[in-house]
Amino acid sequence: MNMVLQQIINGISIGAVYALISVGYSLVYSILKFSNFAHGGVMMLGSYFGLLGLQYLGLPFPLAMALAIVGSGLLAVLNERVAYRPIRNRNSPLLYLLISSLGVSIFFENFTIVTIGPNFRTYPPVLPTDSLMFGGLSVGRLDIIIFVMAAVTLSLLTWLVYGTKIGNAIRATSYNMRVSRLMGINPDMIVALVFFLAGASAGLGGVLFGIKYTVWPQMGILTLKAFIAAVVGGLGSLPGAVVGALLLGTAETFAAAFVSSAFRDLFSFALMILIILVRPAGLFGKITEEKA
Amino acid sequence: MSEYTIGILILACVNLISVLGLSLLTGFTGQFNFGQAGFMAIGAYTAAILTTRLGAPMAVAIAAAMAMSGLASVLIGYPTLRLKGDYFAIGTLGFAEAIRLVIENFDKLTGGSRGIPRIQTYTTLPVALAAVAVALVVVASYIGSTHGRNCIAIREDEMAAEAIGVDAFRYKQVSFAINAVLAGLSGALLAHYVGFIQPSMFGLVKSTEMIVIVIFGGMQSLTGAVIATFLLTALPEVLRAAMAWRLVLYGVLVVFIMIVRPEGVMGTWELSPRNVKAAFARLRSKARPERAGKAG
Incomplete structure (x- = not known):
């Protein structure tokens, strides 16, 4: 149970950053x-x-x-x-x-x-990186x-x-x-x-x-996830982007923790393709016919 | 010809086969395929696994590569080609990345991220040239036919095309399938030219390179696609020193073309006997003295 809660917290934290980017899309x-x-x-x-x-x-x-x-x-x-x-x-x-x-x-x-x-650079330690304990849960x-x-x-x-x-x-x-x-x-x-x-x-x-x-210069690739989140939530919808990002962050963290971290990215793309197949307008999007 | 020149020529031919397919799909039918490398990867891995693991002859491997890639296009095209807007582009992007990740993770069959080494180098210059010739004839005659004109109609105005009875979905599917089959062929030849393959060869950069070549040459000209492929494959080899700037230039080029001349360098001009004759006639009439006098 703790393990699950822990993953939810990790997922929401990464999902929140995805959300910042997916609202832009x-x-x-x-x-x-x-x-x-x-x-x-x-x-x-x-x-x-x-x-x-x-x-x-x-x-x-x-x-x-x-x-x-x-x-x-x-x-x-x-x-x-x-x-x-x-x-x-x-x-x-x-x-x-x-x-x-x-x-x-x-x-x-x-x-x-x-x-x-082309090299990787690291931020100086501006924010604390230690963990807090909440009754058995350690949260960074x-x-x-x-x-x-x-x-x-x-x-x-x-x-x-x-x-x-x-x-x-x-x-x-x-x-x-x-x-x-x-x-x-x-x-x-x-x-x-x-x-x-x-x-x-x-x-x-x-x-x-x-x-x-x-x-690093190719870190833009990380936003592919945010883009997926925007598609999942429904392109063009602000709440959709946020919910999609939180969902994706959590789902992805779970996939990494309980299945295999190698399949984490594959899982995200599969989710996106599934959404396009089943409900292309996303969770929150309006289903509209784009006129040619 | 030195071995080096031959190498560049083979590479250009291999790229060209994939570009021709993409030119039909993106240039003439107007469907933006963001995942060409995914189809090339399917072709390359199918062929390489067949020749290295099962010792299959090259012809069988190529046929299987084309079939597998074509099949994938049906699977991904059936749901996404019905949708309007960016969904097809998004779908192909997601598909290509998913394919790359699958290849990376099924290492028993594909060698994982280390790839497949020691592939027989069957792809010689005659083989590559023959494959290009076949691809060129197929795509050029398709575009020249009624079907090709239907594709162009869909690109220009899908609703209007459907109103006059063109089955847009069907034509998009056919274009996509031809594109995928050619990409599969290109991938198979690439694997058997380079001699080893790994998933990183088929990433977003490869897909981007393909689409840049099509845009640069002209979305509505096969002649442009051929010229652009040879130019953009050979240039980086010639300008080794400027290697790092090549991709910067690609980016600027794409934006510049979209702003200034979205129809690409060659526009709709094709290298056909009739067009060449017309161009010469224009040159001659310009050279005539009375014309020159009038202009001055």
Whole structure:
């Protein structure tokens, strides 16, 4: 029983970080209706921004984290401006956006390898790594801190999207971009804002991943899991992304603990394919027919 | 020709077979396949296991590789090709990664992440050229036929194509199957050229490379696909020093092409006798003095 509880806690902690990244996939999908594969690169660079702040600029941890969040948010906005907006303005097929995001992702990863180097880097010990005991359960303090940070950020994001006027505009744009323009909403502003939010939360996710694991140019591959989570929860749905991420984190931890760690990734992909087969709109997505 | 040049040529031929399939599926039918390497892996492992473990002749191994890969495309295509949007791309991505992980974990049969060593090198230049010729004829005649035009119609506007009676799902399935069979062939030839295979050869990077070649050459031109394959296979060999920058350039290239010229370098132009004659005629009329005078 303890073992099971232990795995649930581990799973939720890793799932919370997946959630930070998968909401970015979902937000962008909800507005522009394509899977932004450059998101992993933004997360990776966010992790490097944090490292830069801590190690090379000597900033205290909160400032370094702010640097990573703002830096990757702006990077995502720049990414949209350069690589997606010209395609959007031409009303090209959505496929072109997907291809372009793939190009950006290749660029981010390899540019980092060429300029910063291919090696793994570790964050300095900024957060405590010891464990707390709760009646037989040992919970890493790092895991608790990570979970709290992710939960606070996600709550803020949910409030922003569902509780504010700006959030209304975001949801209106995602519902129908053309009509929302008639209502006086500037879609380009909303798109930029959405990319900033997606990039910023990915930046925080990157810092947390960097602290928990290490930082390396291909760490964008970790976001594949977050992407799977977004698909499982329903692309375009914010609560879906969070629930999907928590589910995936827990399920994956269980697979690793009770079956075999080698099958953990295989399990995630199998789950994604299963969801696409059974309920492609995901757990929370609306089943809509995309009109050609 | 030196052995080195022949090696590059064989590699380009092997890549080209896979690219031709992908060109039909992604370029002409408009279905974004993110997992080409998965199908190549199926082909490579099927063929290599047959020749190394069972001592099967190369022809049997190739046939089995193509069959297995084609079968996989039916399994993954049947549910995902009905869906609109990114789901097909996502499905192929997940499929390719899952295949790689399965290969890595069933090490009794596949050698795990160490792979399969000491594969007979059956793939010589004549074999590779013959395979390319067959693939080229199959894909070119398919695209030139009514079926090919139906595929293009689906890419341009699926709803309109269905409205005039094109069974979009069926055509997408056929394109996907042809693509997978060719990818399987390419994988089998690759295994028997390099002499060893391991799962890391068939990762996301390989899938990306394939799709970049198709996009670069022109999503609607087989001529473009051929030129792009030879260019992008040979270039990194020539520019060894700039190796690290190659992938950076790939990324920039993809974004640049999507922004500036989404139809690719060759656009819809094909190297056919008629088009060549027309191009020459245009050149001659430009060279004529009265035309030049008017332009100036």
